[in-house]
Amino acid sequence: MIEGILIGLTTALTFQNILMVMVGCFFGTIIGMLPGLGPMTAIALMIPITYGFDPATGLILMAGVYYGAVFGGSTSSILLNAPGVPGTVATSFDGYPMAQQGKAGKALAIAAWSSFAGGTLSAIYLLFMAPSLSKVSLSFRSPDYFALMILGLTAIAAFSSKGQFLKAMMMVVLGLMLASVGQDSLSDITRFTFNNMNLTDGISFVLVVMATFAMSEALTIILKRNDPTSAAKQVSLTELGSIKINKEERSKMYKTIPRSSIIGFLIGVLPGAGATIASFLAYGMERNVVNDEEKEKFGKGSVNGLSAPETANNAACSGSFVPMLTLGIPGSGTTAVMLGALLGFGVQPGPRLYMTNPEIFWSIIMSMYIGMVILLILNLPLIPYIARILAVPKNYLIPLILFFSITGIYVMSFNNFDIYLMIGIAVVATFMRLYDFPMPPLILAFVLGGLMEENLRRSLLLSNGSWEFLWDRTLTLCILLTTILIVVWHFYKSIIKK
């Protein structure tokens, strides 16, 4: 492992890669801060830029964007009560009241330190856990992978939006359907191309991500421009107050951060769960753990109430890299986007990644830590200035997002058809968003579609067409039972309880 850490440090500490982490953190913070634009949009917009780099550098840039966007989301949660990402909703519970009390600077500083601590601790957990999990995952066979993908897709559908499980499952199926367009990987038979040569190679991953996130986010923002429910009450950006944290507040954070980081990391590792659930769980747990006097302060500007979700959501970000790097199965929509980008680089994440491409594996882990340090150095002194970005007029923001999206597709294919297809998918996605059809399950399914078919093919061929492979191996059966438990639990909560 020491050798791996050194390989990682050698790669991550090159001038270019440090610069990429800085650029990634900076742009991620800015994009994540803008309400409605989350890490997925931020990463999607960065994909065209990464084409010019090697895989390790490209992924380091995306990891920086990811962390930056999560931190940026907290800023808009605290200052505007408008979370940039779902993972920072819990941050607004106590962050926004603090800002209203004239302590916005302090709230942002607590968020920055908690994010840093959560990210650092989880990077350490990842450092020790990822290699051993890689070894365990070498024993995984096709039926296990197939079952694991079913679990991942079901879990993301169950957790992605409250009470909308069926909608999320429809999006999963739609994602898999989109992935099935083009040539069959084994027989080269074309499917669903309707004799259109442009579809022979299938629909590009970048196109789907740009359409369903960047472009449809932009269209949704314009569409809901006059919606009174989406208008946020704004805290004065000129009166942020001090960013200093006193001794009493620090001692509260010392207790909150370790426990919230463990919750965040473990939740992040689970496929489909991620930062949103982690932050809510950490917030809920913290409320139960603190004394009655502190409990009273929750929802009114509690330091513990702000620190817990911030620590947990950043820890969950690192945790979500575990299934992606070790199993090749992304744990969240954001890591699904990164997996797609990695596949575009010709790198196949999975148990063998740290043997075949150790420089990528270790440099991502090491750059996570470097990213945390840079995020703190960059963001803490710049808080008063960064906050002003929230005032960027949408008249400029929206065309720029559309421009980045279309450029991304243009440099990739030089094909009008792809641009039309992207606009078409974006329009449909915008309409579906209005009615709460979640997009992350679609992206995860689209990325996993090919792998899922491949593993189902192998499993069915090996078992001569019998579905017994689902319960032949204990591991497969355990994964499937977990999937069933998630579905049953979800239906119990959303239907029977009502």
Place this chain on the structure above:
Amino acid sequence: MNINTTKVISLLFFIFSAFYLYTAYQIQVFAFDENAPFNARTFPIYLGYAGLFFSGLKLILPDPNTIKVQHKTLEYKKTAILIVIAIIYGATILKVGYFLTTSLFLFSSYYFLGERRWVLMFLLSFPFVAAFMYLLHGVLDIYLRDPFLQSIGVMG
């Protein structure tokens, strides 16, 4: 009559899944693969049935979380204009070239969204695109096709 749009979308998805399933059955596979445990049409067929199943469930089950969209407050006109501009941008980018079409796309989008600060609009279109082109083409070595700039001799 009050129509639940979520149910309408589910119905459309149901019809789409039925069409997908029909097309999946039409996929031509090799004769020796016809009776194999798995061939090119197996997975799509499962997906078609899954689509019918989930959208069918959504159609028949009661919807306690009905989403009510306030259509009156939505900016349909500006969104439609922006989509049309994006389509025109997509249609002309290859023939005219990246620089001119992108700059015009940005400038016109700012305008239609209500911006009237001409200097800022100009700075965030033509010079901005030129700088971005330099970053992609000059620094990152990503090829950008531009017949317009080639015709005036700016780009090689």
